[in-house]
Amino acid sequence: MENPFDAVEPTRSGFPQSMLDLSDDHRKKLRNFIHKRILNPEDADDILQLTYLEAWRSRANFSGQATLSTWMCGIAQNLIRNHFRRLYAKPVHCEFDEALWHGQDEARDLGWEFEINRRLERALQAINRLPTEMRVTLYTSLETDGSYQDTANVLDIPIGTVRSRLSRAREQLKRATYGGLSR
Template sequence: MNIPIEALAQLVGDSPQFMLQLTDDQQKKLRRFIHKRVLNPEDADDILQLTYLEAWRNRERFSGQATLSTWMCGIAQNLVRNHFRRLYAKPVHCEFDESLWHGQEENKNLDWEFEVNRRLEKTLNAIDHLPAEMRKTLYASLETDGSYQDTADVLDIPIGTVRSRLSRAREHLKRVTHTPQHP
């Protein structure tokens, strides 16, 4: 499903001229952006085409405040996120072999599992209570594999702002998750 922009414009009608502004380098950057996040090439190509379609559908919302490639990377990021949400929303079917369970020491790892679950719950709760901009930057960083530059590009903010927000978020999360919890 590798359709060039010109062919896509003919398919959907009303030529999206603003999309033709994307240079070959910008198109390659968008393709790499998606393929870096979605390892299945077919899914990545589908998301790339959906990105072009969403950009065309929402062309009137493109204000020009960000570059066209940054705007389209934002669209792609949302589509990648939705792709994984749908993927992980499907229940995983696995069979449980009871013969492997019998004879195992049941309580051996319960304390450890409880502690891991408690810390995870504290961390997720702390993330939910971060200031909105800091939380948005943290999520964008996670989705861009921790790349400061990619995060800055997606959010259309300076790289120094990304570093500052992530540093403050890390410090806050360390402080909140490493303090003892009193019932």
């Protein structure tokens, strides 16, 4: 199979015009692939840009054994995995802890504290109300650092089943946590 990057000629500005055309062909598929895995649109767009950059840097490694879009989705998957590793490596930021640290008046923020506690309680109750299979999938996903493939392997179920169970669980938890509360 011919390497699509071989046809890329640098323009006077140094940026290859053909790469722009090539990326337009795969942009929708790659964008959807990333946005299904990264809920924050800004982070997803950053990963999309990094994917193009990494594909361009690694163009000599493209062997043509897979389609270009499959190869780029593989690059995107690695970047997504790294994104979540960095995200989970950071300490969890909690506004409540910060408010206590800065010595804010507790009486002034009782309403806010109450709402946070209500959301937490609703989330915990909602997790306990999930069907057993969905709850087990959720817990296993958390234990495997959110990897769909690892979760599927541990539970010995298809990866599509993992994705659908987690998607339904997320929706139920969102409704239970934010239902009737201001965001």
